[in-house]
Every structure is written in structure tokens, then in C-alpha cells.
Amino acid sequence: MPDSNFRDRPDAERLRVIRSQYADANIKTVQTFLDLQFVYRDVQAKYEQVLSDYDLSESRFILLMFLAHAPQGLPVSALAEKLGVTKATTSKLLDRMTTGGFVEKIADSQDKRAVVIRLTPSGRACLSRFLPVNFQTINSLLGRLSADEQGQLDLLLTKMIASPVDEKV
Template sequence: MNLDFIYFENGIDRIAGRLPGMPRDRVVINRLFVYIFNELDHVYNEHLSEFGLNTSSFLALAMILMSNEENRLNPSHLGEALVASRTNVTRLTDDMVRSGWVSRKPSMQDRRRVELSLTPDGRTLILKVLPIIWRRIEQQWADFSPAEVVELDRLLRKMLEGLQRFKAAS
């Protein structure tokens, strides 16, 4: 277990000892999500860096590839898919255009809009990287049974729905 997380968990135990009623287990699980996300991001960035990518650029290229048959995607839809601000999507898109992986073109439906398209180099790159990442994902989940993967998926979706209801009610 990550020593930083153990330190955090020990601190939560001290607070819980002083403040009865603290939902200790749920506080720890919330923080565990942050640690897991950071660890995943670090591991994937390590693997992707040899291709000049990071998790954001990899996911962006994959999203454009999967978006439709023409491999085009509107930047606002990319931002929604990546859960990223307009500023971050613009910066990411600028980097991908500079790298030659993506081009910007006027939308076929609305000339005021822009669409992002994979270039042949971007398509070649993402098709080269995907199998490597798939192997990494298989390794990452090797300690989980198929039933555990299904159950975790169900529980995380349940949590997401609850968070969305909470957000809508706020």
C-alpha cells in the first residue's frame, strides 16, 4: 500500500477518534479514488511518453478515432468526453495539431464550428498505441475475477448516478 495513503488514513483515524460520527470509511474511500486516479495517470503517462503522448492526448486521439466513421469530433464534445475545460481542450488540440496528429477543419454541418480530424499520422499512432494500452489494462486487472470486475463496474456506476443526483439537487 502506498505510504502516503497510509499516512493519510492514519490521520483520518486520529480525526475520527476525536470527532464521533465521522463517516470514516467513506472519507477513506473518497480519498482512495484520488490516489488510484493519480497512480493510474502516472502509470499510463509513463507508458505513453515514449510515443510523445500523455493520458489526455491519448484519450483525445482515441475519442476522435471512435467518434464516427470520418474520425471527426467537435472540440466541445471532446471536452465533455475528457471532462476538460474549453481552455484545456484548446491547449491539447493545439499540441496535437502541432504534432501532426490532428487537423482542424470547418464543420460540414455548420461552418461556424470546427471539427477535429485524425491525420494519417494520428491514426497510425493511435492504432499502434491501443494494443499496448490494452495489454497494460489486462495486466492491471489481472488480480480481479470477471465477477469482481462486473461488481465493481456496477458499484461505480451506482456511485456516479448518486453523485449526479446530488449535483442536480444542489
């Protein structure tokens, strides 16, 4: 599989050739999209490296944060819903996190057949060590943007998220 962080992006000439072959190819839009992909991949790779230094993935980190804000614990179904994945996917993730000592499965006091997932002291300690680094990393990744530029980026990203994708494709 090719490197997903490709460096050979189409230049203006290659995009003009594409434009001559495909009438719907808006060169500026394509360049902006490619730049967005490039930035996303670069930021994601840097962030994943920081996460891995703490034996975390993005999903593990998010799960720990959900559980940190639910001291009584949460059922697997609630965690799956919050993550936007299936219960089976969540269960696999939780099995690895249980083995790693980040979380524990406790019998539900209301329904003995069900389990509630709680953060362990080890999971809480991991979060305590990671969160300062997390915020330093985020500051570093966005640090080249002024406060006004960060506000503009936020508005643009919000606008993109709110725009429905054309279903014709």
C-alpha cells in the first residue's frame, strides 16, 4: 500500500490537464481539498505519535475521557453510542483496555447480566499524565495560527461540517 502521507501533490500544470479532461474539476477547489487532506494527514500522524507514547489511540483516549466524566461508569451500549460504533467494536476495544488496566468491568447493580465500564486508578493516572501533553500538542499543532486565524478556521470547519454532501455521487 502506498504511503498515505504522499508528498507528490499535483502542481498547477497537472491540474490544468485534469481540468481539460473533466469539466467538473474546479482547480482551486481540488487544490484546497488536497491541501486539507495533506494537513489532516500530517496533523493526525503527529497526534497519533503523541498518543502512542502513552499507549493510547484516539479511540482509547476518547473512551477514557467519557469514563472520566462518568464516575459511576457507563454500559457498553452507551459507550458504543457515544463513539458512533457498534457494541462489538466497543467490546473489542474495551477488552484490550481491560487487559491494559485502563478500565474495569463491574456487574451492573440493577441488572446482574449487564456490566458497567469504569475507569481504573491506572486509567485515571494515564489521563492525568497525558492531558497536559495533549494540550501542549494541540497548542503546538495550531500554534502558527493567530487567535483570529483560529477563529476563522473554526468558522470554516463548522461551515463545512454543516454543509450536506451531495448525494448524487
